[in-house]
Amino acid sequence: xxxxxxxxxxxxxxxxxxxxxxxxxxxxxxxxxxxxxxxxxxxxxxxxxxxxxxxxxxxxxxxxxxxxxxxxxxxxxxxxxxxxxxxxxxxxxxxxxxxxxxxxxxxxxxxxxxxxxxxxxxxxxxxxxxxxxxxxxxxxxxxxxxxxxxxxxxxxxxxxxxxxxxxxxxxxxxxx
Ligand SMILES: CC(C)(COP(=O)(O)OP(=O)(O)OC[C@H]1O[C@@H](n2cnc3c(N)ncnc32)[C@H](O)[C@@H]1OP(=O)(O)O)[C@@H](O)C(=O)NCCC(=O)NCCS
Numbered sequence: 001x002x003x004x005x006x007x008x009x010x011x012x013x014x015x016x017x018x019x020x021x022x023x024x025x026x027x028x029x030x031x032x033x034x035x036x037x038x039x040x041x042x043x044x045x046x047x048x049x050x051x052x053x054x055x056x057x058x059x060x061x062x063x064x065x066x067x068x069x070x071x072x073x074x075x076x077x078x079x080x081x082x083x084x085x086x087x088x089x090x091x092x093x094x095x096x097x098x099x100x101x102x103x104x105x106x107x108x109x110x111x112x113x114x115x116x117x118x119x120x121x122x123x124x125x126x127x128x129x130x131x132x133x134x135x136x137x138x139x140x141x142x143x144x145x146x147x148x149x150x151x152x153x154x155x156x157x158x159x160x161x162x163x164x165x166x167x168x169x170x171x172x173x174x175x176x
Contacts, residue, residue, distance in 0.1 A: 004084050004097060004130055007069055009123045011115055016082055019070045021051065026078035027070070029104075036102045038164050039138050071103070071116055079107050082116060087134040091157040091170055095131025114147055121151065124175055131176050136161070136168040145169075 009016040019027070030036055071080040080103035087098040099120065101113050124130045135153055137144040138161060153171035161168045 004127065005069070005120065005123055006127075009119050011119045013073070014079055014112060014116060015072050015074075016069050016116060016120065017072055019068055019081075023070050023078050027081060030078070030081060030102055033102075033105055035105070039141065039144075039161075040100055040102045040163070071101070071112070079104055079112060080116075082120065084120075084130070089159040089170065091172075092134075093132065095129065095176070096134050096172070097130045097132075098134040098136060100136075108143070113143060114150065117147060117151060121173070121175060126176065132172045132174055135171045135173075137171060138164055138168050139166055148173075 005016075007017055031040075069082045070078050071082055073079050080101060082102075083100045084097045085100075087096040099117065101116055103113055121133060124133065133153075135144065135148050136159060137148060148171040151173060153173045155169055156172045157170045158167045159170050160166075
């Protein structure tokens with residue numbers, strides 16, 4: 001597996017780190033959330049089990065597994081999860097990886113999503129594998145739209161979302 005993102009990524013309010021067995025219950029609760037199911041889906045990179053190899057996840061049908069990570073508070077509690085997976089949808093180019101963030105409902109709207117994305121983009125800059133970071137934005141999803149605009153992503157097209165049945169906007173940011 002290509003190491004895309006050197007972990008941990010540290011920031012004042014959170015750490016992006018490897019998932020451990022102790023995170024299972026928190027991640028199960030995260031994926032059970034209605035908005036996460038709608039916008040992120042259940043067959044996402046997040047559902048790779050701790051310690052499970054990408055091959056095993058692939059065998060279970062979770063093919064989009066590159067680098068699941070936990071977003072943890074300084075206390076250690078799981079605030080959310082992040083994935084990077086190869087993007088091969090409309091407008092894809094070699095070195096495109098899609099970033100997906102899902103936060104617990106009670107910590108949304110506190111700039112954690114913005115800060116995680118900025119910290120992860122910084123950590124990816126200069127790395128060997130990722131040329132462009134891709135973000136998919138569901139129609140009318142204001143927090144995600146604000147995020148891509150604030151970080152100067154450019155819209156490159158649209159892509160059907162299998163989970164929501166809607167057409168997502170596809171945004172790209174050159175980082176290398
Ligand atoms: C999408 C998500 C990651 C954003 O993280 P967040 O920490 O909640 O968002 P932030 O507090 O950093 O806000 C980002 C921007 O959206 C705006 N925003 C936040 N919540 C909003 C809301 N309910 N309505 C309108 N705008 C909103 C903020 O003002 C901010 O805009 P600005 O940068 O112009 O000031 C988070 O809400 C989430 O996990 N949602 C559920 C799962 C999901 O939909 N993931 C998206 C798939 S990538």
